[in-house]
Amino acid sequence: MVLEAIRYKPGSLQILNQLKLPHQEEYDEIHNSTDGWHAIKDMRTRGAPAIAIVAALSLAVELQNSEISDKADEVAAFVLEKLEYLVTSRPTAVNLADAARKLKKIVESAASANGSDGAAVSKAFCDAAAQMLIADVSDNQGIGKYGAEWISKQAGGGQVSVLTHCNTGSLATAGYGTALGVIRSLHANGSLKRAFCTETRPYNQGSRLTAFELVHDKIPATLITDSMASALLQLKGPSERIAAIVVGADRVAANGDTANKIGTYQLAITAKHHGVKFLVAAPRTTIDLQTKSGAGITIEERPGKEMTFIKGPRFDGVDIDVTQAETVSIAAKGIDVWNPAFDVTPAELIDGIITEIGVVEKGEDGKFDLTIAMEAHHEGIKPTTVGGL
Numbered sequence: 358m359v360l361e362a363i364r365y366k367p368g369s370l371q372i373l374n375q376l377k378l379p380h381q382e383e384y385d386e387i388h389n390s391t392d393g394w395h396a397i398k399d400m401r402t403r404g405a406p407a408i409a410i411v412a413a414l415s416l417a418v419e420l421q422n423s424e425i426s427d428k429a430d431e432v433a434a435f436v437l438e439k440l441e442y443l444v445t446s447r448p449t450a451v452n453l454a455d456a457a458r459k460l461k462k463i464v465e466s467a468a469s470a471n472g473s474d475g476a477a478v479s480k481a482f483c484d485a486a487a488q489m490l491i492a493d494v495s496d497n498q499g500i501g502k503y504g505a506e507w508i509s510k511q512a513g514g515g516q517v518s519v520l521t522h523c524n525t526g527s528l529a530t531a532g533y534g535t536a537l538g539v540i541r542s543l544h545a546n547g548s549l550k551r552a553f554c555t556e557t558r559p560y561n562q563g564s565r566l567t568a569f570e571l572v573h574d575k576i577p578a579t580l581i582t583d584s585m586a587s588a589l590l591q592l593k594g595p596s597e598r599i600a601a602i603v604v605g606a607d608r609v610a611a612n613g614d615t616a617n618k619i620g621t622y623q624l625a626i627t628a629k630h631h632g633v634k635f636l637v638a639a640p641r642t643t644i645d646l647q648t649k650s651g652a653g654i655t656i657e658e659r660p661g662k663e664m665t666f667i668k669g670p671r672f673d674g675v676d677i678d679v680t681q682a683e684t685v686s687i688a689a690k691g692i693d694v695w696n697p698a699f700d701v702t703p704a705e706l707i708d709g710i711i712t713e714i715g716v717v718e719k720g721e722d723g724k725f726d727l728t729i730a731m732e733a734h735h736e737g738i739k740p741t742t743v744g745g746l
């Protein structure tokens with residue numbers, strides 16, 4: 358069975374409710390952009406690429422199932438208003454804002470075409486939204502390919518073990534995944550000894566989602582206690598245990614500073630200390646040249662209760678009863694809480710940024726030049742592993 362976080366056909370959108378995983382696989386119907394906004398805000402669907410795709414498709418099914426207007430300019434105005442609303446669901450991942458910007462241009466172009474009408478504008482939007490699903494899987498397969506080649510080359514061939522954080526697989530994207538796509542490609546190449554994944558509190562994307570995907574794909578994998586055990590795991594150096602740490606991204610700034618799940622920054626520090634390569638895997642839709650550095654990235658803070666309570670099915674000491682969900686407190690009542698959902702890893706701690714068209718490395722000046730990656734087209738660019746694309 359293929360893991361599908363998003364199920365779409367014209368007029369119908371369903372998302373796998375990731376708050377129920379790994380014990381229950383339930384799909385929620387998304388009827389319109391309001392449903393889409395709430396699914397993203399509640400984190401029933403999550404992951405930078407998936408957020409953008411679900412937002413766009415939620416508006417597509419709304420257009421397909423309702424008569425907005427037969428006038429081009431009225432449909433365009435409706436779409437632009439809904440896109441602005443959808444972008445407010447979560448601030449850190451750039452993919453949603455990037456998609457909204459591109460979709461806005463498509464709709465404005467369709468509306469200004471001679472003889473255009475409401476149906477033509479709606480079709481232009483829906484076709485572009487549907488194309489995002491297809492393009493994302495293709496991008497992730499490219500990320501997997503180039504990332505696996507880079508890690509294998511750096512390790513001198515043979516089998517390698519890698520560590521990843523959070524969830525960046527089929528549950529965070531349209532399929533295959535970014536950092537988890539690199540792990541899937543290493544495994545497919547016969548080059549993966551073992552994947553290690555962190556729990557990634559407090560949402561537990563690692564223990565609930567990445568572990569679910571790795572077990573589903575029968576990839577040799579070990580769960581570790583969040584980021585805490587990651588330094589010990591690297592203690593014996595790259596040759597003995599971990600050849601590389603590969604993580605996803607929510608926003609890569611123009612200088613390569615990267616916002617990703619909380620805990621990523623300290624993983625990068627431990628990697629630098631142990632001489633382990635630290636890689637960011639992200640499609641170019643995650644690169645934001647308008648944000649010059651990590652200082653310009655808004656970090657989402659989530660409700661404290663997502664940290665001080667934990668929810669899951671009842672365990673009677675022998676088995677799990679998924680019909681009985683429990684929420685239990687795991688913190689002292691009355692304690693203040695700080696719950697940033699992301700942190701920023703400075704470019705100086707990052708060895709490479711794996712994109713769908715190749716691995717970008719720092720130039721001789723020790724800096725990333727991401728403009729090359731953003732100007733390149735898929736065809737014809739031969740990825741290099743030294744000095745950028």
Ligand SMILES: CSC[C@H]1O[C@H](OP(=O)(O)O)[C@H](O)[C@@H]1O
Binds near residue numbers: 522698
């Ligand atoms: C390919 S997903 C990128 C990114 O999104 C996740 O955040 P969240 O689970 O809060 O949506 C995580 O930071 C992943 O690395």
